Each structure stands twice: as C-alpha cells, then as structure tokens.
Amino acid sequence: MSLILPTKFRTKSMKLKLLFTIILFNNFSAFNQILTKEDSLSAGLVKSNSSTVISGYGNFRYSNNITKGVAQINLDRLVVFMGHKFTNKISFFSELEIEDAKITGGELGGEFALEQAFIKFDINRNNYISAGLFIPRLGIINENHLPTTFNGNDRPFVETFVIPSTWRELGVSYYGTSQKIPGLNYSLALVNGLNSSAFESGTGIREGRYEGRNASASCVAVTGALLYYRNHLRAQVSSYFGGSAGITKHEADSLQLNYGMFGTPVSLSEANIQYKNKGLTIKALCAFIDIMDASSINRAYANNSPEKIMGFYGEIGYNLLHKKPKSLTLFSRYENINMNLKIPENGILNEALNQQYIVSGLSFQPHAGVMIKIDYSYRMTGEINPLLIVNPYPQSQPFFKNQHFINLGLGYSF
Numbered sequence: 001m002s003l004i005l006p007t008k009f010r011t012k013s014m015k016l017k018l019l020f021t022i023i024l025f026n027n028f029s030a031f032n033q034i035l036t037k038e039d040s041l042s043a044g045l046v047k048s049n050s051s052t053v054i055s056g057y058g059n060f061r062y063s064n065n066i067t068k069g070v071a072q073i074n075l076d077r078l079v080v081f082m083g084h085k086f087t088n089k090i091s092f093f094s095e096l097e098i099e100d101a102k103i104t105g106g107e108l109g110g111e112f113a114l115e116q117a118f119i120k121f122d123i124n125r126n127n128y129i130s131a132g133l134f135i136p137r138l139g140i141i142n143e144n145h146l147p148t149t150f151n152g153n154d155r156p157f158v159e160t161f162v163i164p165s166t167w168r169e170l171g172v173s174y175y176g177t178s179q180k181i182p183g184l185n186y187s188l189a190l191v192n193g194l195n196s197s198a199f200e201s202g203t204g205i206r207e208g209r210y211e212g213r214n215a216s217a218s219c220v221a222v223t224g225a226l227l228y229y230r231n232h233l234r235a236q237v238s239s240y241f242g243g244s245a246g247i248t249k250h251e252a253d254s255l256q257l258n259y260g261m262f263g264t265p266v267s268l269s270e271a272n273i274q275y276k277n278k279g280l281t282i283k284a285l286c287a288f289i290d291i292m293d294a295s296s297i298n299r300a301y302a303n304n305s306p307e308k309i310m311g312f313y314g315e316i317g318y319n320l321l322h323k324k325p326k327s328l329t330l331f332s333r334y335e336n337i338n339m340n341l342k343i344p345e346n347g348i349l350n351e352a353l354n355q356q357y358i359v360s361g362l363s364f365q366p367h368a369g370v371m372i373k374i375d376y377s378y379r380m381t382g383e384i385n386p387l388l389i390v391n392p393y394p395q396s397q398p399f400f401k402n403q404h405f406i407n408l409g410l411g412y413s414f
Contacts, residue, residue, distance in 0.1 A: 141155050
C-alpha cells in the first residue's frame with residue numbers, strides 16, 4: 001500500500017515515529033507508501049541515520065465478572081519490536097510477543113511467539129513486496145492491534161473469533177497504490193493454508209492457523225484487499241480463500257477430504273468503514289466465513305465445525321478533548337456474533353455461540369503512546385445445548401446467558 005494518510009489518520013504513537021526511521025529512503029522514494037498505523041506499515045516517514053530500532057507495546061488489565069463474582073488481573077501481552085534497514089530499499093521487521101506474563105508446562109494459558117518476521121523490498125515509491133511471517137490485510141484490528149489504537153480493554157470480539165486476529169502466516173505479499181484513482185490502495189498475498197483438524201466449535205477457524213510453525217505447504221491460500229481513503233473516510237473490503245487439508249493424498253482419501261492446493265476450502269470475506277472528523281469517530285465492520293466442506297471435516301475429525309459463521313459490529317466514539325493534545329474518548333460498541341450461523345447435518349447446534357455484546361466506556365490518553373481504559377461489557381447468548389454439557393452444575397460453574405463485566409486497563413506503545 002502506498003498513499004500518505006491525511007494528518008488526522010496518522011498515529012501519534014512514539015513507537016511508530018521510531019519505526020518510521022528504519023524504512024526511510026535517502027531519496028525520499030518511500031513518501032508515497034503508507035501503510036497502516038501498525039508497526040512497519042505506516043506513513044509519516046522521518047529522516048534518520050539509524051539503521052536498527054527496538055520498540056514495543058503491551059497492556060495490563062483488571063477484569064471483574066460481576067455475574068460470577070470473580071475478578072482477575074493480568075498482563076495480557078508484552079511485545080518487543082526489532083527492525084533493521086539493510087539498504088534504502090530492503091528492511092527487516094519482527095515482533096516477539098509473550099502473553100499472560102508466564103508460560104508453565106502443563107498449564108493452560110500463556111504464549112511466547114513471533115507475531116511478525118519479514119523482509120520488505122521496496123520496488124518504487126508506490127509498490128513494495130513483503131516476504132516471511134506477516135499479517136495479511138483483513139479487517140481493522142488484524143493490522144492495527146496496538147492497544148493505543150482501539151477503545152475498550154478487549155479487542156472487538158468479531159475480530160477475535162470470526163476474524164482470528166492477530167492472524168499471521170508465512171508467505172509473500174504485494175502492496176501498491178492506484179495512480180488513476182487517488183486514495184485507492186490494494187494488496188495481494190499468497191500464504192500457507194489452514195489446518196482443519198484443529199478447528200474447534202466456538203472458536204471457528206482460529207485454532208487452525210499455523211502462525212509460522214511447521215506450516216503445511218501442501219495447501220495454500222490467497223488473500224487480497226482494497227483500501228480507500230477520502231477526506232475523513234476510510235473504507236476497505238478484503239477476502240481470503242484457501243485450502244485446509246494440508247496432508248498427503250493418501251491421508252485425504254482415507255478421511256474422505258478434498259485434496260490439493262485449495263482442497264477442503266475455507267473462505268472469509270469482510271468489509272469495514274471508518275469515519276473520523278474532529279472529535280467524532282464511527283466504525284462498522286461485517287465478516288462472513290464459509291467452511292464449504294464442514295460435513296466432511298466433522299466426519300473426519302469430529303470437531304463440530306460449522307458451515308457458516310457471521311459477525312458484525314458498530315462503534316461510535318467522541319473525543320471530549322479533541323481540541324487539546326490529550327484525548328478522552330467516550331465510546332459505545334455493539335457486536336453480534338453467530339458462530340453457528342449454519343451447521344452441517346452431522347453438526348450439533350449450540351445456541352450459546354449466538355452472542356451479542358454491548359461495550360461502553362472511556363479511553364484516556366494523557367500522552368502519545370499511553371492509554372488508560374475503563375469499560376463496562378454486557379454479554380448476551382442463547383441457551384447452551386444440554387448434549388454439550390459434560391459436567392453439569394454443581395460439578396462446574398452454571399451457565400449464564402447474561403453476564404456483566406467491568407474492565408480497567410493500561411496500554412502503551414513506543
């Protein structure tokens with residue numbers, strides 16, 4: 001992608017100002033490249049002699065489940081970024097992330113993983129190629145997931161469960177900008193496919209991501225996006241189509257799965273729009289997943305995969321201090337997710353996966369790169385299917401259709 005964002009869309013994060021330095025070109029040929037507010041993909045390049053940069057981001061959070069009467073405090077993530085400029089046209093970017101502060105063998109939770117590790121090759125001022133472990137342009141949060149760039153302590157749930165952010169895979173991608181239509185940017189990527197044996201009811205395709213670890217190259221995926229900026233408006237459509245049976249032909253035949261580069265396919269489509277003017281911000285996103293061979297996947301792996309998944313959300317916010325360097329944003333977001341929009345004949349319907357969320361709160365930014373957040377979250381679901389209850393109450397916690405949460409957090413980026 002290669003268009004300089006208007007000032008109102010540029011991030012104020014100290015981190016990004018540092019990151020800009022490692023992709024500067026002495027002849028300023030990169031000034032038309034822009035990218036997103038995330039890491040290496042950003043506009044506003046500044047002049048610097050530095051060739052290596054280290055920065056990072058993270059967040060801490062206190063959460064109180066009022067319904068269950070349980071509170072928890074956690075270091076959600078700590079990410080270290082390292083980038084290096086080899087030449088004026090070749091740069092390296094990487095992110096190393098730890099979640100939940102500590103990883104202990106045999107215990108649930110926690111992750112220590114690479115979030116990105118790719119080399120960027122600039123072709124000219126309007127085009128570049130990235131190769132390695134990178135984040136495709138899908139949705140809003142997938143690329144723009146700094147805790148200082150979104151409201152609320154939780155990332156939008158639609159972009160956690162339907163679009164499994166942060167979704168990164170191995171491959172090669174191309175980014176460019178249209179010379180005929182000002183403001184139109186585009187991207188196209190070829191990455192490894194998914195692992196349908198790891199799909200889970202309730203999280204959709206999320207656990208089927210390889211994320212750079214021993215990824216099967218027997219099946220592949222293509223993903224592309226069109227991103228358009230005009231004045232205060234930002235609009236995007238993107239899609240993904242790829243195989244999910246990266247196994248041998250013999251294994252696929254034995255499991256009665258479609259084999260090949262796009263065998264046992266999965267598709268994802270999304271559209272989003274953002275509007276920002278003075279203190280007002282409006283966001284809306286809709287995403288849809290089609291697991292066409294869900295019946296065959298269920299027969300092979302008994303993982304109760306749905307055939308179709310859908311989610312959408314809308315958010316409105318207003319910065320009460322928009323005329324000052326600091327910001328205090330009052331926001332509210334509504335989300336609707338149906339992880340069982342359509343199930344195959346051999347699937348089991350679980351209405352508890354038909355969910356709605358109302359999230360409202362305040363985001364205070366006392367200084368660029370630091371954000372204090374407080375929000376109230378209300379979750380509504382359908383009834384859980386009794387056939388899926390393994391340990392009924394009182395052996396385990398009862399199921400609540402409606403739950404209330406209070407969250408307080410601190411996010412940073414530099």
